[in-house]
Amino acid sequence: MRVGIFKFSSCDGCQLSFINLSGELAELENFSIDYFLEGQSVNNYEYFDFSFVEGSVSTTEEIERIKDIRERSKVLVGIGACAVSGGVQSIRNFRNIDDIKTVYNTVDITKNVLENALPISQVVKVDFEIRGCPVSTDVVKDFINSILIGKSPHNYNYPVCLECKRRGNICLLVLNKPCLGPITTAGCNALCPSVNRGCYGCFGPYKDANIEAFYNLFKEKGWGIRDFIENSLNPYNHLFVEKLWKQNL
Amino acid sequence: MEAKPLTRVEGEGTLKLILKDDLVQDVVLNIFEPPRFFESILKGKRFEVIPDITARICGICPVAYQMSGIQAVESVFNVKVSKEVEDLRRLFYYGEWIHSHAIHVFFMHLPDFLGLSSFFEFLKLNPDLSKKALFIKQTGRKILEVIGGRDVHPVTVCVGGFTHFPKDEEIKSLIPSLEKSYDYSLEILDFLSTLNFPQHLLPEDILFVSLKEEDHYPILKGKIYLSTGVGLDKDEFLKYFYEFEKPHSTAKYSKTKDGKTYIVGPIARFNNSFDNLTENSKKIALKYGVKPVERNMSKTIIVRVIEILDSIERSIELINLYQKNSLKNEKYEVSEGEGTGVSEAPRGILWHYYKINSNGLIEKANIIPPTSQNQSVMEELLRKNLTNKELKDESTLISYGEYIVRDFDPCISCATHFLKIDKLNLDNR
Ligand code: SF4
Ligand code: SF4
Ligand code: SF4
Numbered sequence: 086m087r088v089g090i091f092k093f094s095s096c097d098g099c100q101l102s103f104i105n106l107s108g109e110l111a112e113l114e115n116f117s118i119d120y121f122l123e124g125q126s127v128n129n130y131e132y133f134d135f136s137f138v139e140g141s142v143s144t145t146e147e148i149e150r151i152k153d154i155r156e157r158s159k160v161l162v163g164i165g166a167c168a169v170s171g172g173v174q175s176i177r178n179f180r181n182i183d184d185i186k187t188v189y190n191t192v193d194i195t196k197n198v199l200e201n202a203l204p205i206s207q208v209v210k211v212d213f214e215i216r217g218c219p220v221s222t223d224v225v226k227d228f229i230n231s232i233l234i235g236k237s238p239h240n241y242n243y244p245v246c247l248e249c250k251r252r253g254n255i256c257l258l259v260l261n262k263p264c265l266g267p268i269t270t271a272g273c274n275a276l277c278p279s280v281n282r283g284c285y286g287c288f289g290p291y292k293d294a295n296i297e298a299f300y301n302l303f304k305e306k307g308w309g310i311r312d313f314i315e316n317s318l319n320p321y322n323h324l325f326v327e328k329l330w331k332q333n334l
Numbered sequence: 335m336e337a338k339p340l341t342r343v344e345g346e347g348t349l350k351l352i353l354k355d356d357l358v359q360d361v362v363l364n365i366f367e368p369p370r371f372f373e374s375i376l377k378g379k380r381f382e383v384i385p386d387i388t389a390r391i392c393g394i395c396p397v398a399y400q401m402s403g404i405q406a407v408e409s410v411f412n413v414k415v416s417k418e419v420e421d422l423r424r425l426f427y428y429g430e431w432i433h434s435h436a437i438h439v440f441f442m443h444l445p446d447f448l449g450l451s452s453f454f455e456f457l458k459l460n461p462d463l464s465k466k467a468l469f470i471k472q473t474g475r476k477i478l479e480v481i482g483g484r485d486v487h488p489v490t491v492c493v494g495g496f497t498h499f500p501k502d503e504e505i506k507s508l509i510p511s512l513e514k515s516y517d518y519s520l521e522i523l524d525f526l527s528t529l530n531f532p533q534h535l536l537p538e539d540i541l542f543v544s545l546k547e548e549d550h551y552p553i554l555k556g557k558i559y560l561s562t563g564v565g566l567d568k569d570e571f572l573k574y575f576y577e578f579e580k581p582h583s584t585a586k587y588s589k590t591k592d593g594k595t596y597i598v599g600p601i602a603r604f605n606n607s608f609d610n611l612t613e614n615s616k617k618i619a620l621k622y623g624v625k626p627v628e629r630n631m632s633k634t635i636i637v638r639v640i641e642i643l644d645s646i647e648r649s650i651e652l653i654n655l656y657q658k659n660s661l662k663n664e665k666y667e668v669s670e671g672e673g674t675g676v677s678e679a680p681r682g683i684l685w686h687y688y689k690i691n692s693n694g695l696i697e698k699a700n701i702i703p704p705t706s707q708n709q710s711v712m713e714e715l716l717r718k719n720l721t722n723k724e725l726k727d728e729s730t731l732i733s734y735g736e737y738i739v740r741d742f743d744p745c746i747s748c749a750t751h752f753l754k755i756d757k758l759n760l761d762n763r
Contacts, residue, residue, distance in 0.1 A: 094370060098393020098486040104441060105475070105485075108468050111457040118454065124441060125452030126341040126736065143370075173390040176375040185374040195369060219393060219486040276483045280490050280498035285386065287487070316380045320387060 089120035089133040093140025098219040099165035133158045141167040143202040155209040166218035166321045174202040175323040218287040249275035268294035286318035363713040376699040385491045397430035398679030400491045406675030406686040413666040419495040428645040429477025434680040435638040436471035466518040473515040495663035534631040542602035568676040598682025615644040631741035668694040
């Protein structure tokens, strides 16, 4: 199996899972990392059975690059919130791009910058997505193991709450602390609630999340949902947040 | 002309060789990245997001961003955390140093000394030592997980302290791996001492800039110290240094206001604070042939391992003192104002500035990461070593350039760029 690991606009945190797994990956017989700029200096950019892509598409150059990678890849996997939904840089999608660009005085520097930071799925077809900011190394490991034995990867389409209950945590909502666990995709093993912090949604909402119930809960508790989402979930899944704002719930 | 990407660095970027008659005339370090505009996107958000959002500037040193960031907010609100909280932050930060340095030493830098393409190859060549290397890295990761919940973008840092304090036994259970990692690091040094160190010499008049802490090697806070003997308060950073842009780099450059090039990072810390290493670390440094003033950048691989050893020793001290029930978060009230924070990221000083309004919203942010501070010297060193070299064999020249770049452990993600190798041939113009 020929594998490529690619970086777009991102922090490198998701690629780190491959560094974390290097000992195990080196022992796999049928797993050759052909392309991984962060990890090796000899790279072979030809054809890939599996391409793992970190980062969002945020410049004109990146649009071309992701298209080319798509053409060379049998299966393309987006890893992490940046790839899946635009990530932290997509906060700018809600803002005026000219204001955003004031970080630089030299206009030339930002001329290729897209107004919006895009999830790769808005540019090319994506076969699998692994959630998280960052993805969990264990989840990546399971994913690789599954594909190697031809099994379909575990589907995390259920809320963090399930993992939280399994860990035996006292629910933060009961303690009157806001928590996005009920609508957030599992996979982190309920990390935040286990360290006394409300989930801030870094794995993004799961597909069948019951948003209305969640809204009602926030209303009941008298918590400002807009403010909470603006300062939590927003960087990790702007697509969803956009939808919420449109629905004007 | 054909463009080749620079490899084994965190992030991506370009090195441009300007050629005439196949001789290198000049070198430009071209970092043109997809800018991620952190300072802009923070505006209007609540101060609480600072540790979450700024961590995402770099997945390899998120704790550095959290530490500089939270200290800046605490200085706006006039919060002084207890010594116990500070010690836990220090231990947390040592975890990141061990983890990040291990990644750089083994995955990025070491293959250059051995003529290998990657650590994956080293794994095959020397499974015993590479497993030990991975063990050291994993030990750093464990500290991060126990204190911060996870290694990348930990979740427990908050104004006044932490959302959660680990149990005594969780913290104490880190000791055996730390002890083992200490021994393994010594073995690694033995191995490194058999290698050849090319002379990648910094200019004689280079300024070393790092923090100074009183009783130990700098990591969490302190005065900004210049090797000329000047010590600055964190609020004075912009009085002495300035950032500037070059047209083709989205990573900014910095120099001192009087135009001097300076360097931050392990070599600056080592040269400025050698005396503050532990007695053991000092002896080991001398034994393995590094002492101040060290100017050979290829030796930073040794300096990083010394910093790993020092971090391990200090971590064990802190763990022995740890008592969960002595920890308490400092209370605070949101108030408007400005504040700065600075700490020693694995790659060097990382400075944050925020202006926060009375509702707790961020009005202004400025973040100066180590890589942009080192960009000038990195470029100078490349120029010095590559100018007038003949382009007989392109790939050798490129590897040589990359080798020098890797001496710096540039965290290109800190500036989030895309760097390619580019050749400009003056003959063809
Ligand atoms: S998803 Fe998060 S951890 Fe992964 S690359 Fe993006 S910012 Fe980094
Ligand atoms: S604490 Fe959060 S994640 Fe856990 S059960 Fe309650 S709502 Fe769900
Ligand atoms: S924010 Fe939510 S999804 Fe992210 S690690 Fe915390 S609990 Fe898990």
